[in-house]
Amino acid sequence: MAREDHLVISSGKAVQPFHYAVGLYGSKFFQELKENRRLVGSKCPDCGKVYVPPRKVCGGCFKEMKEFVEVGPKGTISTFTIVRYTFIDPETGVQRPVPYGYGFVRFDGADTVFQHFVELDEKHPIKIGARVETVFREKMEGTIRDILYFRIIEE
Numbered sequence: 325m326a327r328e329d330h331l332v333i334s335s336g337k338a339v340q341p342f343h344y345a346v347g348l349y350g351s352k353f354f355q356e357l358k359e360n361r362r363l364v365g366s367k368c369p370d371c372g373k374v375y376v377p378p379r380k381v382c383g384g385c386f387k388e389m390k391e392f393v394e395v396g397p398k399g400t401i402s403t404f405t406i407v408r409y410t411f412i413d414p415e416t417g418v419q420r421p422v423p424y425g426y427g428f429v430r431f432d433g434a435d436t437v438f439q440h441f442v443e444l445d446e447k448h449p450i451k452i453g454a455r456v457e458t459v460f461r462e463k464m465e466g467t468i469r470d471i472l473y474f475r476i477i478e479e
């Protein structure tokens with residue numbers, strides 16, 4: 325095999341016929357996303373840390389978190405990668421176009437990072453510390469795909 329050849333293994337038209345519950349806090353996250361185009365996290369009553377997506381218990385204090393706070397939709401890239409190797413996307417069953425960006429973003433008002441796609445744009449190169457805005461899908465459905473990607477912005 326030549327160096328530039330890519331190995332692609334297809335599992336055919338694989339179907340994933342299962343559903344799972346995202347829980348009370350996951351439901352709140354997706355409900356806010358779908359109905360209000362808002363990103364929410366949960367805030368610890370003790371240390372004030374904000375988790376996105378929301379979690380029920382603070383990992384540092386072990387306190388139950390009952391307060392939901394809006395975060396973003398802007399944020400900052402904490403780290404990223406540019407995927408250049410083709411593979412079959414398990415979400416769609418088809419080969420994902422490359423290259424594409426994938427990053428960890430800390431939403432404004434949040435203390436944790438959120439993973440998702442980052443738009444690659446020659447005018448605004450992806451880098452740690454870059455500011456981003458969330459690009460939502462036009463018709464929200466209450467899934468993670470309501471967030472299309474993060475777009476790098478200048479501020």
Ligand SMILES: [Zn+2]
Pocket residue numbers: 368369370371372373382383384385386387
């Ligand atoms: Zn805490």
